[in-house]
Amino acid sequence: MKKDDLLIAIGGIDPAYIKAADVEIKHPKIIKWNYFLAGAIPIILVAFLILPITKASKNAIPAERDIKVNNKTSYEFFEIQREEANDANPEYFSILEKIVLPKGLSKTNTYLICSGNDCDSQNNYQIVYSNADDSKNVMVSLSDTNEIIDSYSLESNSDVYTIIADHKVKIFKYENKYISLFNLNGINVKIETNGLTEEEFVAVLESIIQEG
Amino acid sequence: MEDSKIVDLYLARDESAITSSADKYGQKLLRIANNILDNWQTAEECENDTYFEAWKLIPPHEPRTYLFAFLAKIIRNLALDQCRKNNSLKRKAIYNQLTREMEECIPSSSDTAKEVAGNQLEETINSFLRNCSDDSRNIFVRRYYFFDSIDEITNRYGYGKSKVKVSLLRTREALRKHLEKEGYLL
Numbered sequence A: 001m002k003k004d005d006l007l008i009a010i011g012g013i014d015p016a017y018i019k020a021a022d023v024e025i026k027h028p029k030i031i032k033w034n035y036f037l038a039g040a041i042p043i044i045l046v047a048f049l050i051l052p053i054t055k056a057s058k059n060a061i062p063a064e065r066d067i068k069v070n071n072k073t074s075y076e077f078f079e080i081q082r083e084e085a086n087d088a089n090p091e092y093f094s095i096l097e098k099i100v101l102p103k104g105l106s107k108t109n110t111y112l113i114c115s116g117n118d119c120d121s122q123n124n125y126q127i128v129y130s131n132a133d134d135s136k137n138v139m140v141s142l143s144d145t146n147e148i149i150d151s152y153s154l155e156s157n158s159d160v161y162t163i164i165a166d167h168k169v170k171i172f173k174y175e176n177k178y179i180s181l182f183n184l185n186g187i188n189v190k191i192e193t194n195g196l197t198e199e200e201f202v203a204v205l206e207s208i209i210q211e212g
Numbered sequence B: 001m002e003d004s005k006i007v008d009l010y011l012a013r014d015e016s017a018i019t020s021s022a023d024k025y026g027q028k029l030l031r032i033a034n035n036i037l038d039n040w041q042t043a044e045e046c047e048n049d050t051y052f053e054a055w056k057l058i059p060p061h062e063p064r065t066y067l068f069a070f071l072a073k074i075i076r077n078l079a080l081d082q083c084r085k086n087n088s089l090k091r092k093a094i095y096n097q098l099t100r101e102m103e104e105c106i107p108s109s110s111d112t113a114k115e116v117a118g119n120q121l122e123e124t125i126n127s128f129l130r131n132c133s134d135d136s137r138n139i140f141v142r143r144y145y146f147f148d149s150i151d152e153i154t155n156r157y158g159y160g161k162s163k164v165k166v167s168l169l170r171t172r173e174a175l176r177k178h179l180e181k182e183g184y185l186l
Helices: A005-012 A015-021 A028-047 A082-088 A090-096 A198-211 B003-011 B016-037 B040-057 B067-085 B087-092 B094-103 B118-130 B134-144 B150-157 B161-182
Strands: A067-071 A075-080 A107-115 A125-130 A137-143 A152-156 A162-164 A167-174 A177-184 A187-194
Touching: A005 B067, A005 B094, A005 B118, A005 B134, A015 B067, A015 B134, A075 B161, A090 A125, A090 A137, A090 A187, A162 A198, A167 A198, A177 A198, A187 A198, B003 B016, B003 B067, B016 B040, B016 B067, B016 B094, B040 B067, B067 B094, B094 B134, B094 B161, B118 B134, B118 B161, B134 B150, B134 B161, B150 B161
Parallel strands: none
Antiparallel strands: A067 A152, A075 A107, A107 A125, A125 A137, A137 A187, A162 A167, A167 A177, A177 A187
16 A cells, blocks of 8 residues: 555545534534633632522531633533543542432433543543533533542632532532532542532432442 | 536537636645645646546536536546656656655555556545544645645635644554555555
């Protein structure tokens, strides 16, 4: 075979593949975050409140604090097979085995989150559970670094936590989002929900923490 | 105009088939040629030659459901021919870079040597692409069929550069293994 035979032969691939590759599609995950970050950060900076979730735990401590949101657009999301992620990090995903999801959230997408080019050595994942029209979703981010690896991070001057099953959990609410941050068995976890009720969010949170 | 009607015009030897093809697909075809040649003037010559070739090939071909792919294959081959014939074009064109990338997919010599006709190689590539994920196949096709740059692919799909590069690297490696299994070698 000559060096350029392959390049020439690719000219004869199935027209269906050419048609599929000619459709302009933006990666929905990236777009969603970009729009979110571009439009919502200034509002979030002044509007975040710590959620008074009294049903989550008898030790819950509701409070309002100043929240700082840091944009982290240098991270990239690579969609991967869930099995691939499970095989590489079984201890990571065991905490999601008994997750209690609201009815209808049957779609699952798993992303490897990377910074820079050295993706192979990184263990940062995001699992997105969503319903058919994406109006409701649960995004679970897992990381073994000292911080949650995601498109943005939240910081608060407050050391106030909600206590759930003896775990310190930071909880925030903004519009139809609930966001929680905590450490479980050395894994930093961030749970963000969109469109869930408070009861549904608490059920998700408790199911993960109790399993961990 | 629908592809089938344009093909009818070719079959009826109606010269408006050429203007209809150019109106519908001219820009895309020109872009493929220019991606390969990096020379608009030569790319435009290739585009004109493409319609002439299509005029000769229809009939007997009737690409009613794949007219763009049919024309794209012609302009792709014409532009690659230009590259091979013209050393100055060849030196600066993406052709060299992509040929080198494709070389990674060709297994080195072994006892399972196989020299086959181009259409068999095309079928082998098709069978490989059938088993690729949609994402990795689209990225591969954009790079090696449409000759898009990495930046163009990232803009099209909204992916990061590293994702595109990693995807291409993994697909080339998988293609190399597939070709090796099928008995191809350099």
